[in-house]
Amino acid sequence: MAAVEFAESSNVPRERTSRYYRKERIEAMRAVLAQTKLNKPRPGLPSHQHERGIGPATVLAIGTAHPPTPFEQATYPDFYFEVTGCSDNTALKNRFRRICDRSGIDTRYFHMTQKLLQENPSICSYMDDSLDARQDIAIKEVPRLAERAAIKALQDWGQSRSSITHVVFATTSGINMPGADLALSRLLGLRPTVNRVMLYQQGSLGGSTAMRVAKDLAENNKGARVLTVVSEITCFTFRAPNEEHLDNLIGASICSDGASALIIGSDPKPGLETPLYEIHWCGQTILPESDGAIEARLSQAGLIYHLMQDVPRLMSRNSQSILSEALEVADFPEWNDIFWAVHPGGKTVLDEIERTLHLHPDKLEATREVLRNYGSMQGASVLFILEQLRKRSVELEHPTTGEGCEWGLVIGIGPGLTVEVTVLRSCPTFG
Numbered sequence: 001m002a003a004v005e006f007a008e009s010s011n012v013p014r015e016r017t018s019r020y021y022r023k024e025r026i027e028a029m030r031a032v033l034a035q036t037k038l039n040k041p042r043p044g045l046p047s048h049q050h051e052r053g054i055g056p057a058t059v060l061a062i063g064t065a066h067p068p069t070p071f072e073q074a075t076y077p078d079f080y081f082e083v084t085g086c087s088d089n090t091a092l093k094n095r096f097r098r099i100c101d102r103s104g105i106d107t108r109y110f111h112m113t114q115k116l117l118q119e120n121p122s123i124c125s126y127m128d129d130s131l132d133a134r135q136d137i138a139i140k141e142v143p144r145l146a147e148r149a150a151i152k153a154l155q156d157w158g159q160s161r162s163s164i165t166h167v168v169f170a171t172t173s174g175i176n177m178p179g180a181d182l183a184l185s186r187l188l189g190l191r192p193t194v195n196r197v198m199l200y201q202q203g204s205l206g207g208s209t210a211m212r213v214a215k216d217l218a219e220n221n222k223g224a225r226v227l228t229v230v231s232e233i234t235c236f237t238f239r240a241p242n243e244e245h246l247d248n249l250i251g252a253s254i255c256s257d258g259a260s261a262l263i264i265g266s267d268p269k270p271g272l273e274t275p276l277y278e279i280h281w282c283g284q285t286i287l288p289e290s291d292g293a294i295e296a297r298l299s300q301a302g303l304i305y306h307l308m309q310d311v312p313r314l315m316s317r318n319s320q321s322i323l324s325e326a327l328e329v330a331d332f333p334e335w336n337d338i339f340w341a342v343h344p345g346g347k348t349v350l351d352e353i354e355r356t357l358h359l360h361p362d363k364l365e366a367t368r369e370v371l372r373n374y375g376s377m378q379g380a381s382v383l384f385i386l387e388q389l390r391k392r393s394v395e396l397e398h399p400t401t402g403e404g405c406e407w408g409l410v411i412g413i414g415p416g417l418t419v420e421v422t423v424l425r426s427c428p429t430f431g
């Protein structure tokens, strides 16, 4: 009987079946597998089932890193206009200062210090040819920052790095071949047989998309341990302010550098691995009537971003329907009964989601803390928020890593305008 259920379940899209992950279902699967030897074909079971994990992909470790130099938001307008030679444009500078003041950010970290920027004047111009200078920085520094986050994740995991079977790497900072995934594998001394996936130009979706790819790898390859990394350095988008390009000024007021890493695998080894979050559902939606809302074009002058002013409104208008559909897997809990990690790509985006869904202020506190202390590190941000949620859960003595809630949502916002939603299930807190 159980074997038949298991065979049937393989015909159902795994990520869409709400009942699939119920405890009894997993128990039934475990019972079937206990009767037989794993990896041995069993009559009635498709042979490939033995090559797959049993349980859902699970976050087993988190690591984060940022460049060493902090920039206070209060003094950033002076720095930005001075280093780009635009201090005389007081009207634009005052406008930028107002935007920074209302950004909800206290501190950001950048690899690009005053010295480095002065050594690379083309990057400080508005539109000079500067691609080579930007690439030189990104090719070297993106994997290095990723390495620091990955080392922390490996320490958090406590297992040998030779057990890493896959690498998923996302960045919007630079393009090269072989990519940052190979550079990182070398820096970490991973096995040459590690299977890599490189995701370029996902923008602020990077963390969510990397988690979705890692989930599929972890669930479909028994024993897989997927190092999932996002690393972003703003050297591709930094440019002088210009009245004709106010959306660039918005980006300059919120974007920053950071890297984050997860280790994801199915079926945590009891006593050796600590499950932090189970990944139960992932999906993307292209928002209606959002063409051009967030887009970027690579040019001789670096990556030229365009943001439409109604991004926050597009988000709030569509969030109810997109998020409700995703939460089917969790039997539709109330918005205030789940935990939240929302891409902190601007305070107004967070305010709009909070207002539309009537969220209690503490629901987005972990998200706002990351925005306040680091700014928006594009795709790396949502994984920083998962770490923040875990820390807050321990500090505030919540029973689960989701601040006491069972289910939670990670929301990536990126080019398209695309929203990527990940449904997580929290785990018991340790420590």
Ligand SMILES: CC(C)(COP(=O)(O)OP(=O)(O)OC[C@H]1O[C@@H](n2cnc3c(N)ncnc32)[C@H](O)[C@@H]1OP(=O)(O)O)[C@@H](O)C(=O)NCCC(=O)NCCSC(=O)/C=C/c1ccc(O)cc1
Pocket: 095, 098, 099, 102, 103, 203, 204, 237, 238, 246, 247, 248, 249, 250, 251, 252, 253, 254, 255, 294, 305, 306, 307, 308, 309, 310, 311, 312, 345, 346, 347, 348, 349, 376, 413, 414
């Ligand atoms: C916190 C912000 C940044 C500022 O708050 P605020 O000051 O209360 O906001 P306002 O809406 O009043 O905007 C301030 C000024 O900027 C103007 N503005 C407001 N967005 C716009 C606009 N997209 N166009 C062009 N004028 C505008 C707005 O008209 C207004 O002009 P003014 O009253 O004359 O000073 C807030 O606008 C906000 O959260 N915006 C949403 C940002 C957003 O779209 N995020 C999406 C994901 S992040 C992302 O994809 C990043 C990309 C990126 C982009 C560039 C880069 O270099 C690098 C990366």
